Amino acid sequence: MLRLLLTPLRWRYRQKNGVQGTEPRKEIPNKVLLGLARDMIREGHTATISVKGYSMRPFLEHCRDRVILDAPVDLKEGDAVLAEIAPGHYVLHRIVRLDGEEVTLMGDGNVAGTEHCRWTDVAGRVTHYLRPNRTLLASDAKLQRRIRMWRRLLPVRRYLLFIYKALI
Numbered sequence: 001m002l003r004l005l006l007t008p009l010r011w012r013y014r015q016k017n018g019v020q021g022t023e024p025r026k027e028i029p030n031k032v033l034l035g036l037a038r039d040m041i042r043e044g045h046t047a048t049i050s051v052k053g054y055s056m057r058p059f060l061e062h063c064r065d066r067v068i069l070d071a072p073v074d075l076k077e078g079d080a081v082l083a084e085i086a087p088g089h090y091v092l093h094r095i096v097r098l099d100g101e102e103v104t105l106m107g108d109g110n111v112a113g114t115e116h117c118r119w120t121d122v123a124g125r126v127t128h129y130l131r132p133n134r135t136l137l138a139s140d141a142k143l144q145r146r147i148r149m150w151r152r153l154l155p156v157r158r159y160l161l162f163i164y165k166a167l168i
Contacts, residue, residue: 037124067092081124111158
C-alpha cells in the first residue's frame, strides 16, 4: 500500500536523478572486470566502474552511479574502497576500522555484518562519485559530514533504509 501511495514521488525522483529504465545491458563478470581494474590501478592508472548492488545505499545506487578508483594510499576510516575479500570476490564498501594490516569493511546499506581483508587486498580507493547529472569528489566536506552522520545512525539504519526504498 505504501509503495502505491508513493508512486508519484518515486517517478519524480527517477526523473530528477536520471535512474535508468530496465533496458538490457551487457555485463562482464565482476571477477574479470574488477581484476582488470585492480591491475590498471596497480600500473598507475585510474579505473571507472559502474556500481552493482544495493549495499552502498543511500550514497551509491545500483546501475545509476559510477565511481572513479585510484591507488589505495593514505587510507582512513570512512573511505570507500574496492577490496578483494576472497579470491575473485570483490566488494565496494566503506572502511569502518583499521587495525594494523587488518581492514574491516561495511556497506552503507548494510545493517549488520562486516567483511575483513588485509591492507594489501585493497585494490583501489574511490576518489569521485559519478552521478547522471553531477560529479562529487569523495573528499567533499558536505559529503563527508553526511557519511559520518550515516555511520552514527547504524542503530536505526534499518528503518531509514526501509523508508528510502519505499521512496525509490
